[in-house]
């Protein structure tokens with residue numbers, strides 16, 4: 529668990545759990561201006577591979593640019609830090625979270641002079657929903673997803689997740705696994721930490737990127753579908769379109785591909801894992817372990833494990 533992590537990468541050094549600490553006046557802790565990534569590595573029994581490492585690191589730098597934060601490392605240095613953290617903790621399969629945050633120079637809202645720091649935490653498990661394989665239950669949230677000009681949703685920014693946390697707590701208290709957040713116009717945006725897909729009449733639909741994160745799992749599934757000759761359409765989607773879809777699933781690095789079998793107390797499709805959803809799940813599990821020959825460019829092999 530995250531409590532007994534051996535080593536945490538902090539500002540260029542691998543430190544013990546006790547030594548990897550931040551100051552109480554850490555600006556990001558107070559106001560949430562920081563950026564992070566969620567990355568995963570998988571083992572095929574012999575080797576370990578980080579899935580789409582380059583794209584995750586690129587998105588970390590994009591998030592920082594959006595938030596006007598200059599990361600004091602190169603793309604390659606961040607990759608190296610991620611790799612070193614996994615190896616130092618001897619993790620065959622890992623969830624990895626690099627986080628860029630502002631220092632403790634002041635608790636001012638003016639952050640132009642703050643130092644910028646990087647931590648990398650890696651641990652062994654991340655369970656988005658416990659009963660995932662059989663399909664999860666979701667509601668539509670009472671909370672609205674960020675308006676694009678309130679929180680810029682292309683950035684994976686710390687503060688953006690307050691909205692997700694409030695929505696998820698409400699969901700769990702209502703007895704469902706996750707929720708769909710609607711955008712400020714009332715269209716489906718995303719789940720608390722995952723993108724949304726639906727299948728109708730053999731066509732794969734997903735909300736356009738207007739106000740959701742440009743998920744790498746979303747991109748992966750779209751590519752898989754295109755390569756399988758399935759029509760893929762990004763468009764505005766309403767909650768009732770989800771109710772009457774043949775299949776619904778959500779995607780994310782932590783969630784992977786999770787079938788959704790019930791929405792707002794309505795059974796989706798046949799009420800169990802849809803055929804297309806199951807085939808994406810099967811392909812994805814092979815792909816992340818470097819077992820799909822056409823996609824091994826996305827498997828970054830770790831050197832030591």
Ligand code: PMP
Pocket residue numbers: 566718719720721722723740741742743744745746779780781782
């Ligand atoms: N939307 C949100 C809000 C997320 O936090 C995530 C998880 N990073 C996703 C979508 C899915 O993105 P990815 O597939 O890149 O993990």
